Amino acid sequence: MSNAFVERLRGYAPLSDADVALLKESCRTVREVPAGHHLIREGDPPDPVFVMLEGWAFGYKMLPDGGRQILAFLMPGDFCDVHIAVLKAMDHNVVTLTNAKIASLPRAQMEALVEARPTITQAFWWSQLVDQGVLRAWIVSMGRRKSEERVAHLMCELYIRMRNIGLASDDQCEMPLTQIVLADAVGLTPVHVNRVLKKLRLAKVMELNAGSLNIIDPVKLAQIAGFDGNYLHGRLQKVG
Amino acid sequence: MSNAFVERLRGYAPLSDADVALLKESCRTVREVPAGHHLIREGDPPDPVFVMLEGWAFGYKMLPDGGRQILAFLMPGDFCDVHIAVLKAMDHNVVTLTNAKIASLPRAQMEALVEARPTITQAFWWSQLVDQGVLRAWIVSMGRRKSEERVAHLMCELYIRMRNIGLASDDQCEMPLTQIVLADAVGLTPVHVNRVLKKLRLAKVMELNAGSLNIIDPVKLAQIAGFDGNYLHGRLQKVG
DNA sequence: CGGCAAACGTAACCAAGGTTAATGTCATGA
DNA sequence: TCATGACATTAACCTTGGTTACGTTTGCCG
Numbered sequence: 179m180s181n182a183f184v185e186r187l188r189g190y191a192p193l194s195d196a197d198v199a200l201l202k203e204s205c206r207t208v209r210e211v212p213a214g215h216h217l218i219r220e221g222d223p224p225d226p227v228f229v230m231l232e233g234w235a236f237g238y239k240m241l242p243d244g245g246r247q248i249l250a251f252l253m254p255g256d257f258c259d260v261h262i263a264v265l266k267a268m269d270h271n272v273v274t275l276t277n278a279k280i281a282s283l284p285r286a287q288m289e290a291l292v293e294a295r296p297t298i299t300q301a302f303w304w305s306q307l308v309d310q311g312v313l314r315a316w317i318v319s320m321g322r323r324k325s326e327e328r329v330a331h332l333m334c335e336l337y338i339r340m341r342n343i344g345l346a347s348d349d350q351c352e353m354p355l356t357q358i359v360l361a362d363a364v365g366l367t368p369v370h371v372n373r374v375l376k377k378l379r380l381a382k383v384m385e386l387n388a389g390s391l392n393i394i395d396p397v398k399l400a401q402i403a404g405f406d407g408n409y410l411h412g413r414l415q416k417v418g
Numbered sequence: 419m420s421n422a423f424v425e426r427l428r429g430y431a432p433l434s435d436a437d438v439a440l441l442k443e444s445c446r447t448v449r450e451v452p453a454g455h456h457l458i459r460e461g462d463p464p465d466p467v468f469v470m471l472e473g474w475a476f477g478y479k480m481l482p483d484g485g486r487q488i489l490a491f492l493m494p495g496d497f498c499d500v501h502i503a504v505l506k507a508m509d510h511n512v513v514t515l516t517n518a519k520i521a522s523l524p525r526a527q528m529e530a531l532v533e534a535r536p537t538i539t540q541a542f543w544w545s546q547l548v549d550q551g552v553l554r555a556w557i558v559s560m561g562r563r564k565s566e567e568r569v570a571h572l573m574c575e576l577y578i579r580m581r582n583i584g585l586a587s588d589d590q591c592e593m594p595l596t597q598i599v600l601a602d603a604v605g606l607t608p609v610h611v612n613r614v615l616k617k618l619r620l621a622k623v624m625e626l627n628a629g630s631l632n633i634i635d636p637v638k639l640a641q642i643a644g645f646d647g648n649y650l651h652g653r654l655q656k657v658g
Numbered sequence: 659c660g661g662c663a664a665a666c667g668t669a670a671c672c673a674a675g676g677t678t679a680a681t682g683t684c685a686t687g688a
Numbered sequence: 689t690c691a692t693g694a695c696a697t698t699a700a701c702c703t704t705g706g707t708t709a710c711g712t713t714t715g716c717c718g
Contacts, residue, residue, distance in 0.1 A: 370674090597665075606705075610704090
């Protein structure tokens, strides 16, 4: 039985067979949840650490005026939040975007792993650093790219991440985003996202339809986005 | 001799005297560098981990078109980047904003600390999580706040962080930012930052002058910003 | 003291993207 | 079958913030 989470971590550190067995053992508690299910709500006490095994989710924050900003998309293998029970309360929400399978590692288990297994700790750490790189890339996009570049960049990121976990073909992959969700991720309005997608479609660069992304001209797409996948670091090594 | 870095970590985990001694010992190698000095350049091999002891710095990324996006401001006690030699190459730049004192912990030293001292590891981890919370808050600002709110929010963040390390008085603190730097942090143009600062000044909310921030009406400032300092988490506990 | 560079301050004009609102499409379920 | 609701699409109009250009202030150094 393959486990997306363990596979991801293997890409980050040379886990021994014992490490792998231990990790698999640790995420034995699996729940299946429907789309739109909240895994974490702002203010929750942070107890178990959730890990995506199947499906997509996203983290977001609400603003007083009702605005929503999406902070990250989570796909199979991703930690929802590696807080290790360190913070008093969650400062954002996490909700599933599709039906999903979620493992929960209780706090004690996480601590035991970190205490006993330096290689696992290292893999966790690396995973954190990669996530942080993704956050930084989002900041760059929001701050300095215009709408078309922004959307293109996010599509590149998500496509490459999907490819890295073996869930993308040469030119397309599942991408279960509505234009509303996309808008809340890139900091635009749904109306403008629609305009941008139309433009990209007419320019024969890419199409986003019925929950799947179709890349027509990868070179042009990457060029519009100014995409440099380096920040996704180690994820790449899992492909080979 | 007090050490801003050790003080920060103490706020994050119950370090023993031995831990503290070890940490102080570890950052014995201190350099003084002038303003505008690059500590890290994109592409550098990530060897020693740098820690701010005095002064300010910031991390940034350049875009092909010459645009610059600032990713974080670093003040005394902050890690420049806790990569622990995990990534192949740095994916962003770090440069000092003022004269600064910087400690460098060689890779081996970091690894030794993490391997031998679970409490120190925990403090490092917590520190990472807080930094990640700051990144998330920036994303929210860039995505969903308009110029005035954005600038106000950043001022709140920086003021509170300065206060948390004892470097702010009731209504003001050092804030060595030019309008150009500020613009590259909040994703606006210098011209527009100037307009926003003027507006905040005329509204008797705050003033930013000659490298220092003067908060005239803290309540109004926080309100404009929609500021909720929770995401700065544990830093608060050092104040008491 | 004079000259230079960096940063600040402002104004006129412009464009990217937001707002509002109407309409279309499609799947679901009574 | 028809009603419903979520999402996509489009158009007309407006606001925020970008662009360009220039003058002022300040600090530094010969």
